[in-house]
Amino acid sequence: MSSSQSSSRKPSGLFRNLSAKIASVPMVLTALVVFVGGTAWTVLYSFTSSKLLPKLNFVGLDQYERLWGTRRWLISIENLAVYGFFSMIFTLVIGFTLAALLDRKIRGENVFRTIFLYPFALSFVVTGLAWQWILNPDLGVQNVVRSLGWESFTFNPLNDPDIVIYGILIAGLWQGTGLIMVIMLAGLRGIDEDIWKAARVDGIGTVKTYLRVIIPMMRPVFVTALVLIASGIIKIYDLVVAQTNGGPGIASEVPAKYVINYMFRAQNLGQGFAASTMMLVSVIIILIPWAYLEFGGKKRG
Amino acid sequence: MRKFSKLMASAALCTASMAHAGELEVTHWWTSGGEAAAVAEFAEAFDATGNTWVDGAIAGSGGTARPIIISRILGGDPMGATQLNHGRQAEELIEAGLMTDLTELAEAEGWKDLVNPSSLLDACTFEGRIYCVPVNIHSAQWIWLSHGAFEKAGLPVPANWNEFVAAAPKLEEAGITPLAMGQQGWQQNLAFGTLTLAIAGVDAWRKVSVERDVDTAKGPEYAAVFEAVAKARELARDSNVQDWNLATNLVITDQAGGQIMGDWAQGEFQMAGQVAGEDYTCLPGLGVNEILDTGGDAFYFPVIDDEATKEAQMALASTLIAPETQVAFNLKKGSLPVRGDIDLSAANDCMQKGLNILAAGNVLPSGDMNLTADTQTQIEDLMAEFWTSDMSAADGQARYADIIASAE
């Protein structure tokens, strides 16, 4: 804050709404110290060889070279890409379809909406465990279908390294689509009723109206939904820990888990910081230009 | 670096845990049936000295518990005492001056000459000072075979690894999983270590694990090891249990032929009321190369600025190494005592085998002693991947050699 000159002129900016500034101190502190300071600190120490304790002995890009040479990190990135891609598409498609179905003024709308949204209230740990049991071969779906007679039925995603990520995807979708459905429904209800009438008069079918008219009109809602889903994907950790804990082997590892394991379990802070900086870079590439455009740029709302 | 650690030390001092005099919070990760029973022995012995043992068990094996324990010590909220595998893990903590120096007590009670083998105490010493109390000797190089399983398959109980591998097809015919294996990296890594010692032998093992000689890691001995591990992977194909004690349970209930696991598995067998030699057999060094590593658990005492707690810490240290406690604890735990001067006549057949090997002196320091946590984690990740994929033995060996090359 610039030091205020003699206040012959009207009081300098510093003192104008003083109480507002004081009230915003916590926000300023959080923004500067934690978000900016914390991030800078981590990025800085990602260039050191700190093991258990942070030490400023710089090693340049060694941590990053090792990171991208580590098989477990490559698997984590691959999993994140697969999970992110499908989770983004399915959440949007299922979310929108459910919202469109519920928007059709059907009986029992509230009951359906409650059922679709309750998973969102549950924690990822609960979701992970629930789906671990349902997908468990000896207890869940496979066992039930076999007991119904189809002996050779095998459905055991959580023990098959190639498709375990899809087991996590099922649980992730179960938990996440509810919120997106709600947001889409709010968007749909915001559309002027006459647009629907005009489309009917023009003889355009319901599905075509959704695709060619309604969805283009809901661009801001879709952007918000994309941003919410994306920020959820990047941070995925609890669900994997609860459902597969990275197993079988390291087949369902995710970047967030790599960071935590290397920072605390392998007591190699440098490597952990390098991994978390990589996560930050991926966020910067995908999200921030977008989010800035939505929230920062033209301030709407 | 010094300035930083002074800061850490002061932080530790000013927020000592608010335990009252005589009360000591002890953290550890012995949460399975047998282990919990053994810990109870420690707690009982310590309470007998007028102090109170406040149990801080942390579930989820060492891998999960260690980070929690360490971040608490670093975070300035240390516990009274904690279990850690002695070796490189605590090195940085000692360097940062966060661990109590036990040298006076050690010299007063003459630990130097009663701890056998001496390598155990060396693992606790850092720059000449002693910082931890070894409480047991665990060796990983055992395979536990279920008599019932082999009877069901109409086979004699094998005496060594090769016989075990030969018997496998028959076991499978009888619907028995030959090898029980938990789906966790550290268990697969333990099996790898055991197979290495048994097949590659001590010299090759020392060249790679201690001197980190990459050529040997790439050499023929280790090629044979990775072949054996690939075979073991075959044998454990359809045992999809997670925790080690669930795998041991498969052996106890004759659903699996055998399990490669450390001597702490004995605790589970005892809990199930099985008798060594009758219901199950233990083969040290897989019956091929009777060498045991002398890793094991030890207790460290974070620095706490509270006289009463310090006294309680010393009381616990000497209780842990006292003969009666050693006997009671190790019997339940199934591990070997650290004191050479007590007789474990009550010990069962497997512990006797361990004692003889120990007495014969063909023992060696455990991996924890010379590989950093970082390298250990990388090897565990490699093993986790190897065991759950169809990675070839050669690729596995190449990846292992790279890790050894980059280890410091």
Added chain:
Amino acid sequence: MTSVLVKDLTLKFGALTVLDNLNIDIPEGEFLVLLGASGCGKSTLLNCIAGLLDVSDGEIHINDRNVTWEEPSGRGIGMVFQSYALYPQMTVEGNLSFGLKNARMGKAEIKKRVARAAEILQIEPLLHRKPAALSGGQRQRVAIGRALVRDVDVFLFDEPLSNLDAKLRADLRVEIKRLHHNLKNTMIYVTHDQVEAMTLADRIAIMKGGIIQQLDTPTEIYNRPRNKYVAGFIGSPEINFFEGLIEQDAFSTGGERFSLAGYAFRGAATAGPAWLGIRPEHILSGSAAKNLPVTNEVTVDIVEPMGSDTLAWATLAGVPLRIRMDGQAAVSTGDRILIGFDPSRASLFDKTTEERL
């Protein structure tokens, strides 16, 4: 050939009857206006004709075809909404051609029709703009264009001008009239603004509570309102009402007696309690009032000059009286003036049934 026939149309939302047994026969090319206060059911009737609402009973025929169960697009109607309902993400050209593309019409045909509509509505320069970049008037023209390109038989307008400012409304009103004149299509136009109704309509249907009060030409409705409600609704400034008694060709109210000579009773002349309505513009003042059958002296309470004409307030027979005078008339508060009116311009309504006598 009848363009639109509405037969015994009834619509109920649960227990509430919104449209009550309506019958309308709209000949080819007629411009019918549905006029009424909000909530009288005019928009609902329009939506029923369009097929956007399912009727509870009755039939709708367009071009002698029973379309009661037809989808809106199958009825040969185009509709223009109050909120224009243009597709915001498409250009003007996109909006115009979307319906045709959907009906799989040939590209050349689409191009031709869009060009024709754009030329009629003078929106050629706007074809590549998005609705957001258009003014209210332009958007309305594009909305009309959307129906135009489909060569529909009947145009339906749902209060299209109420979102526009007064000046723009007047301009567009003229355009719609010119459009009707050029195209000669049947048009049904819903509004609550009586000026739009009077200027545009060939016939007007005054609606209240889901029932058509009167369906007639504007002049007929203006001069011979069917009932008290229609009389009161039409005409600005509002008609003056006197409550009183009819006694052989005279009407007594509040101490005054007005002669009814020349009043054309619908049926036989009757007597009894009734309402008399006389429009402010039918009350003459000063010298013009001299030889009228009914004359009186009144004092002017308030004067409201409005440029083209002036509205004077007085009291007659205890009831406030509105008199419309020429803009230049020199009158001020307190003047005593002579006023009078010709009974044949007045309207009499039965006291209880409020029906015209």
Added chain:
Amino acid sequence: MADAITPRGPKPRRRFSRANVMLYGTLIVIAAYYALPLYVMIVTSLKGMPEIRIGNIFAPPVEVTYQPWVKAWSEACTGINCEGLSRGFWNSVQILIPSVILSIAIASVNGYALANWKFKGSEVFFTILIVGAFIPYQVMLYPLVIILRELGLYGSIWGLVLVHTVFGMPILTLLFRNYFTSVPEELFKAARVDGAGFWGIYFRIMLPMSLPIFVVAIILQVTGIWNDFLFGVIYTKPADYPMTVQLNNIVNSVQGVKEYNVNMAATLLTGLVPLIIYFASGKLFVRGIAAGAVKG
């Protein structure tokens, strides 16, 4: 040529028209997929272990027992201490209440200041906060460990409360700012004319009007904080573990055979609080989130 039936009155809609069947069909199938896990957990948590081993998990319990719930609540063990989830529950409550109050108080003041009292640079901090909301937590985990250590809060409940306040701030501030910007400007100007100051307007005018957004903020924070696992594992010691972490420990520390009924009862117990809030607030939960998110 009068056709057989002249169309009259409402179009006859076959009750089970193809579109209707398809619509309700998909909804019911998807609803089953969503309701399945909860159903399985409830059913299994009421069965004895033998019944689970032989029967299939979708079958309703033959003889209902509440023993798994009792065990999950008060007897399930992690290692030696067997106090079940109850300790975790009370820890979670102790973490929840101060976190919710503190985070909402600060965020509402932030939102209010940002909406009505813009000062030089206030938008910059707000933008940093919003950008901060997208930075993965992992990047700020260790620096926060150091900050808490310097404040002597590391490992205590208050440390975790501070962490939740910090990480909850961006979204909540955005929510409140959006809400307060939608409050008519004249109201704020009128109050200023009447001489009310920053806090006067906040308490007497803004607060009373902002009940709906407060309820939304409370719902978001309660479900968010109660369901947190990552911060709970890192910033507390075993004695203070929130319910989610303790649940993960209980389910993973196995004594002999896995007791699925106790594990499922424990999972349900952990999910109970957010579920009750969700069902109790119902529409408000939905409207609030939509308002906050869509407008944001």
